[in-house]
Amino acid sequence: MTGNDVGPPGPRCRGTNGGLMSGPNHASPPPAGSHAAWAGVVVPLAAEVDRLIPLAATLGVADPATSAWHGQLFGKLVPQLARPPVLVVAVGGGTNTGKSLVVNSIAGAAVSRSTPEAARTRHPLASLPVGMAATDGIGGLFPGFVPRRWESDADPITASPLPGEAEDILVWKEDTTGRQPAGVVLLDTPDIDGTLRDNWHRAELVRNAADVIVAVLTQQKYNDAAVRDFFRPAATAGKTLIVVFNMVDWPRQRERIAGWLATFRAETGSDPIAVYAAPYDPAAADRGAIGFHPLPECTPGGDRTAPAYLTGPEVIAALAASDIDRIKLKALSGALAVVLDPVAGVEGWLEAYSASARAWQASRQRLADAAHVEVTLPPAPREIVWNEIWTWLEPRRSRFDLAVSGVYRLAGRGVAWAARGVGLRRDAAERREDFAAEELAALKRALGGFVERLDDACRADERLAGVLAPRLVGADRTAWFADLQARHAALPVISDDYRAFVRAELDRFARDNPATVRWILAALNAGAVARPAITVGLGLAGAAVVPAAAATAGSLSTLVHTAGDVVVGTAATLAGEGALGLTAAGLKPLVERLFAGWSMERSRVLADSIHDVVLGDVLTELDRLASAGSRPEPERIRRLLAAARELA
Numbered sequence: 273m274t275g276n277d278v279g280p281p282g283p284r285c286r287g288t289n290g291g292l293m294s295g296p297n298h299a300s301p302p303p304a305g306s307h308a309a310w311a312g313v314v315v316p317l318a319a320e321v322d323r324l325i326p327l328a329a330t331l332g333v334a335d336p337a338t339s340a341w342h343g344q345l346f347g348k349l350v351p352q353l354a355r356p357p358v359l360v361v362a363v364g365g366g367t368n369t370g371k372s373l374v375v376n377s378i379a380g381a382a383v384s385r386s387t388p389e390a391a392r393t394r395h396p397l398a399s400l401p402v403g404m405a406a407t408d409g410i411g412g413l414f415p416g417f418v419p420r421r422w423e424s425d426a427d428p429i430t431a432s433p434l435p436g437e438a439e440d441i442l443v444w445k446e447d448t449t450g451r452q453p454a455g456v457v458l459l460d461t462p463d464i465d466g467t468l469r470d471n472w473h474r475a476e477l478v479r480n481a482a483d484v485i486v487a488v489l490t491q492q493k494y495n496d497a498a499v500r501d502f503f504r505p506a507a508t509a510g511k512t513l514i515v516v517f518n519m520v521d522w523p524r525q526r527e528r529i530a531g532w533l534a535t536f537r538a539e540t541g542s543d544p545i546a547v548y549a550a551p552y553d554p555a556a557a558d559r560g561a562i563g564f565h566p567l568p569e570c571t572p573g574g575d576r577t578a579p580a581y582l583t584g585p586e587v588i589a590a591l592a593a594s595d596i597d598r599i600k601l602k603a604l605s606g607a608l609a610v611v612l613d614p615v616a617g618v619e620g621w622l623e624a625y626s627a628s629a630r631a632w633q634a635s636r637q638r639l640a641d642a643a644h645v646e647v648t649l650p651p652a653p654r655e656i657v658w659n660e661i662w663t664w665l666e667p668r669r670s671r672f673d674l675a676v677s678g679v680y681r682l683a684g685r686g687v688a689w690a691a692r693g694v695g696l697r698r699d700a701a702e703r704r705e706d707f708a709a710e711e712l713a714a715l716k717r718a719l720g721g722f723v724e725r726l727d728d729a730c731r732a733d734e735r736l737a738g739v740l741a742p743r744l745v746g747a748d749r750t751a752w753f754a755d756l757q758a759r760h761a762a763l764p765v766i767s768d769d770y771r772a773f774v775r776a777e778l779d780r781f782a783r784d785n786p787a788t789v790r791w792i793l794a795a796l797n798a799g800a801v802a803r804p805a806i807t808v809g810l811g812l813a814g815a816a817v818v819p820a821a822a823a824t825a826g827s828l829s830t831l832v833h834t835a836g837d838v839v840v841g842t843a844a845t846l847a848g849e850g851a852l853g854l855t856a857a858g859l860k861p862l863v864e865r866l867f868a869g870w871s872m873e874r875s876r877v878l879a880d881s882i883h884d885v886v887l888g889d890v891l892t893e894l895d896r897l898a899s900a901g902s903r904p905e906p907e908r909i910r911r912l913l914a915a916a917r918e919l920a
Contacts, residue, residue: 307353307356307357309919310349310353310604310608310919311353311354313912313915313916313919314345314349314350314353314608314611314916315350315353315354316908316912317345317611317618317909317912317913317916318345318346318349318350320905320908320909320912321345321618321909322346323905324625324903324905324906324909327896327900327903328621328624328625328628330896330897331625331628331629331632331897331900332628332735333621333624333625333628334621334624336621339616339621340505340508340509340610340616341610341611341613341616341617341618341621343476343477343479343480344480344509344607344608344610344611345607345611345618346415347415347416347477347480347481348480348481348509348603348604348607349604349607349608349611350415351412351413351414351415351481352413352481352604353604354412355412355413357455357596357597357600358404358413358455358456358457359455359456359457359483359484359591359592359596359599359600360413360457360459360481360482360483360484361456361457361458361459361482361483361484361485361486361588361591362396362459362461362478362479362481362482362484362485362486363375363378363458363459363460363461363485363486363488364461364464364475364478364479364485364486364487364488364502364503365463365464365487365488365489365493365499365518366463366464366465366488366489366490366493366496366498366499367463367465367493369488369489369490369493369518369519370488370490370518370519370550370557371460371461371463371488372384372460373518373557373560373562374486374488374516374518374550374562374584375397375399375458375459375460376560376561376584377550377560377561377562377563377564377583377584378458378486378584378585378587378588379399379447379449379451379452379458379584379585379588380449380451380452380561380583380584380585381447381448381449381451382425382560383397383399383445383447383458383460384397384425384428384460394428394431394462394471394474395420395427395428395431395440395441395442395443395462395474396414396417396428396442396443396459396460396461396462396474396475396477396478397422397427397428397442397443397444397445397459397460398410398414398442398443398444398445398457398458398459399444399445399446399447399452399457399458399459399460400444400445400446400447400452400457401446401447401452401453401454401455401456401457402446402447402448402450402452402454403446404446404457405444405446410442410444410457413457413481414442414477414478414481415477415481416440416477417440417441417442417474417477418440418441418442419441419442419444420441420442420443420444421443421444421445422443422444422445427443428443428460431443440473440474440477451585452588453588453589453592455592455596456588456591456592456596458588459478459482461474461475461478462474462475463475464498464499464502465493465496465498465499465502472498475502476502479502479505479506479511480509482506482511482603483511483512483599483600483602483603484511484512484513484514484591484599484603485503485506485511485512485513485514486514486515486516487503487513487514487515487516487536487542487544488516488518489515489516489517489518489532489536490517490518490519491517491519491520491525491528491532494517494532494533494535494536495532495535495536495539499536500539500540503536503540503542504539504540504541504542506540506542507540507541507542507543508541508606508609508610509603509606509607509609509610510602510603510604510605510606510607510609511603511606512545512599512602512603513542513543513544513545514544514545514546514547514548514587514591515533515536515542515544515546515547515548515570516547516548516549516550516564517529517532517533517547517548517549517550518550518562519550519551519552520549520550520551520552521551521552522549522551522552522565525549526549526567529547529549529567529570530569530570533547533570544570544571545571546566546571546590546591547566547567547570547571548564548565548566548567548582548587549564549565549567550562550563550564550565551563551565561583561584562584563581563582563583563584564581564582564583564584564586564587565580565581565582566578566579566580566582605920608916608919608920609920611916612913612916612917612920618909618913619910619913622906622909622910625900625906626901626906628900629897629898629899629900629901630901631735632735632894632897632898632900633898633901635733635735635736635894635898636894636895636897636898638729638732638733638736639726639729639733639736639894642725642726642728642729642732643722643725643726643729644725645718645721645722645878645879645882646718647714647715647717647718647875647878648714649711649714649715649871649874649875650707650710650711650714653703653704653707656765656766656870657774657866657867657870660766660770660771660774660866661774661778661866664774664775664778704765708760711760711874712756712757712760715756715760715875715877715878716753716756716757718878719752719753719756719878719881719882719886720753722882722886723744723749723752723886726740726744726886727744730744736894739890739893739894739897740887740890743886743887743888743890751885752881752885752886755881755884755885756877756878756881759877759880759881760877763874763877767873769873770869770870770873773869774866774869777862777865777866777869778862781862
């Protein structure tokens with residue numbers, strides 16, 4: 273076959289783009305089509321998305337790494353906007369379609385080893401124009417790949433990663449003939465339909481990076497499912513496509529090519545700018561240089577006066593002579609369109625993120641509602657709190673009052689000694705032992721009820737089950753109660769924090785109610801205030817967070833006054849030391865706060881045990897997931913998406 277062996281024109285192939293030989297007629301580039309304008313939006317968008325991806329994974333959102341928008345954003349837009357424009361031309365196709373031979377023919381040199389065996393090319397091979405490696409490098413142009421300088425023809429077939437390197441290698445070499453146009457990178461890719469799935473993945477990475485894809489098809493491979501699946505996303509992402517039907521019985525099969533192409537275009541949505549037929553020519557294949565017959569009838573607007581036969585270098589030269597900037601912007605615009613797709617793009621992923629965050633908020637609330645802890649402690653020994661009150665009052669009382677109180681106190685001790693002697697009253701140490709036993713039993717009952725409600729919440733909510741299961745399933749629950757008992761045994765009757773709390777409360781009351789304090793001092797010999805028995809309820813968040821906060825604050829006032837999880841129940845009037853009425857302004861709430869503060873500190877051992885032993889860091893993780901929707905990244909991503917739409 274010769275270059276003049278053209279044959280009849282054959283049927284016209286429908287399409288919307290002009291032919292390569294007659295000049296480009298591509299979709300219009302974005303109005304603000306400068307690299308700087310694009311980079312100013314796309315690069316920060318990618319940074320925000322990248323920060324959010326790990327949290328999205330913990331929320332249960334599908335990994336976007338395999339999505340089309342992720343590949344276009346991180347594999348195309350970000351790396352190529354960060355460097356001067358380079359046209360990436362990838363040669364792709366199915367098994368044994370002759371891709372390496374087409375690459376060598378286009379390059380005009382033996383760039384890639386061509387073998388008759390199927391699926392031999394494992395790693396992409398990039399041919400760079402002279403000087404590019406020294407000025408621009410190649411690592412950033414193909415993210416996901418480890419660049420490896422070419423050393424032998426076997427490298428794309430046999431190269432293996434070094435220890436610690438990623439599996440995906442890209443072999444590169446510079447064109448030593450000087451025929452390759454400046455600013456054009458030519459790639460040979462692994463098969464897109466071979467038995468090695470790693471090859472498919474590497475071909476996809478190359479597809480993401482490419483601006484132009486030379487689709488090498490044959491009569492047997494133009495409509496395979498794997499071929500369709502590879503080129504369909506390429507069309508969606510705005511890649512410029514050139515079709516080469518290889519190993520054609522020329523010119524006898526020329527008219528059939530129109531039908532093959534029509535099927536390929538219909539199945540992939542592709543609209544090639546040029547179509548070539550490469551005849552089956554074993555002798556030329558042995559020389560490593562096949563020829564190409566343009567098919568202008570398959571590209572509307574195709575130049576019928578163009579040469580009927582081109583060498584490989586003339587094909588790439590024809591591409592380089594077209595509007596490279598326009599082709600580049602078309603590819604960038606197509607990639608951005610994939611990213612901006614409201615359903616399948618970043619916005620759809622972000623909506624899934626937000627929906628999952630809302631679901632975690634609901635789970636967090638379910639746990640807070642279901643696992644509320646209420647513990648009713650037994651009435652405290654009265655001297656516990658009153659001794660602190662008397663200590664505060666001591667320097668404020670008159671000598672006469674102190675003397676009278678001393679007589680009463682001495683007489684009271686005598687009566688109490690007599691009562692203990694006949695078994696009518698237990699001494700202070702015995703009363704405290706009784707109280708401690710009742711208090712521990714109440715704390716254990718509260719812990720048991722809390723664990724039961726945790727189990728119920730997990731059965732009702734699979735998210736909670738996933739977070740809490742490691743703590744609840746197979747745990748030694750006996751150890752939880754032992755821990756609570758040990759903490760309770762180590763708890764002092766009166767802590768320095770509580771003493772500071774009492775002094776602060778009484779000082780504040782004295783400042784706010786000076787007349788009442790004077791009245792109390794005048795009437796102390798008449799009796800004392802009744803005291804309440806209180807119920808303290810601990811919300812789940814309080815159980816984990818409040819004790820630490822109180823310790824940081826150094827005062828129980830923070831615990832009692834600002835913790836929303838503290839609930840003081842109905843006060844039961846108990847006989848106190850004397851008969852001072854509770855009608856004085858603010859006196860009853862004051863006494864209730866003092867007793868509540870003491871009870872709150874006692875119940876803190878339950879909160880600490882729940883936090884440290886039962887829940888561990890579960891609540892911290894649950895709060896992190898539930899608050900994911902309020903992070904700043906989603907809103908910043910939405911603003912950047914809006915700005916990107918202005919570019920598109």
